[in-house]
Amino acid sequence: xxxxxxxxxxxxxxxxxxxxxxxxxxxxxxxxxxxxxxxxxxxxxxxxxxxxxxxxxxxxxxxxxxxxxxxxxxxxxxxxxxxxxxxxxxxxxxxxxxxxxxxxxxxxxxxxx
Amino acid sequence: xxxxxxxxxxxxxxxxxxxxxxxxxxxxxxxxxxxxxxxxxxxxxxxxxxxxxxxxxxxxxxxxxxxxxxxxxxxxxxxxxxxxxxxxxxxxxxxxxxxxxxxxxxxxxxxxx
Numbered sequence: 085x086x087x088x089x090x091x092x093x094x095x096x097x098x099x100x101x102x103x104x105x106x107x108x109x110x111x112x113x114x115x116x117x118x119x120x121x122x123x124x125x126x127x128x129x130x131x132x133x134x135x136x137x138x139x140x141x142x143x144x145x146x147x148x149x150x151x152x153x154x155x156x157x158x159x160x161x162x163x164x165x166x167x168x169x170x171x172x173x174x175x176x177x178x179x180x181x182x183x184x185x186x187x188x189x190x191x192x193x194x195x196x197x
Numbered sequence: 198x199x200x201x202x203x204x205x206x207x208x209x210x211x212x213x214x215x216x217x218x219x220x221x222x223x224x225x226x227x228x229x230x231x232x233x234x235x236x237x238x239x240x241x242x243x244x245x246x247x248x249x250x251x252x253x254x255x256x257x258x259x260x261x262x263x264x265x266x267x268x269x270x271x272x273x274x275x276x277x278x279x280x281x282x283x284x285x286x287x288x289x290x291x292x293x294x295x296x297x298x299x300x301x302x303x304x305x306x307x308x309x310x
Contacts, residue, residue: 088239116297127201127288127303128240135297174239182228182294184253187239 086111088175088188096194103165105191107158107175117158118176118185119149128174134158145169165195201302203289209308210279217275218305222291226300229272231264232288233257234304240288246272247294279309 087110097103109115116135120128132143139151149160158175172192176185202221210216222229227248232240243262244254248269258264261279266272276283286304 090239118299120301125306128290128301130299130301133297172237176239178297180295182247182292182296184230184242184245185240185290185299186242187232189239190237192237 086177086179086186088177088186090173090175090188090191092191093189094192094194096196097165099167099195099197100164103160103162103169103193103195105160105173105175105193107160107188108156109158109175109177110156111177111179111186113179115156115158116178116180116183117149117151118178119143119147119158119160120174120176120187122172122174122190131160131173165193167195167197169193170195201289201291201300203287203302203305205305206303207306207308209310212281212309213278215275215277216279216307217273218287218289218307220272220274220289220291220302222271222289223300224270225293226291227269227294228292229266230290230292230299231272231274232290234286234288235284243274276307279307281309283307284309 118133119131134151175188204219230245231243234240246266261277264274288304290301292299
């Protein structure tokens with residue numbers, strides 16, 4: 085079985101400050117990890133993924149994530165948050181290409197001006 | 198190709214009625230997935246297809262739910278005898294086998310009254 089935990093329901097940050105959204109996972113074998121963002125009444129937009137290679141992954145809109153195998157974590161980061169980053173963020177894990185994604189419960193990010 | 202399309206965007210139905218949703222994946226994608234997302238929660242896997250074959254069904258997919266992908270292109274998800282608990286966003290995604298790019302549609306929001 086595979087699972088994802090996002091321990092924070094909401095993260096509040098001031099505009100211009102660093103943003104971190106936490107994610108831990110559990111999966112048998114090598115993990116394939118993803119971050120998606122969702123705006124109200126919209127589908128999921130892909131931000132970035134870790135498949136193999138460098139533990140620091142860079143993605144869309146200035147986001148990056150660090151894969152830590154020993155801590156089974158894949159935290160999402162942005163050095164300087166924007167008000168427009170306010171949205172719902174989901175971490176997901178898969179056991180391989182083309183396999184189903186298992187999502188965490190989501191973290192709501194609120195960036196205040 | 199404009200991505201994954203879902204129809205309708207919104208559906209309001211009375212309890213006990215049957216509803217059917219449609220998903221048109223990216224044309225060259227041979228895998229198609231259905232997820233259900235309730236308000237403020239992460240998407241939950243329902244089922245997925247490789248071409249026309251349904252490869253996996255979640256236990257969440259009760260006998261009132263049925264999904265088809267008759268020609269390996271578009272897919273339909275039918276819910277019979279809808280219940281208020283079926284109210285959710287139903288998301289469709291597609292990908293290539295052994296590939297890590299999952300593209301999501303904008304979803305169909307179902308409200309059962």
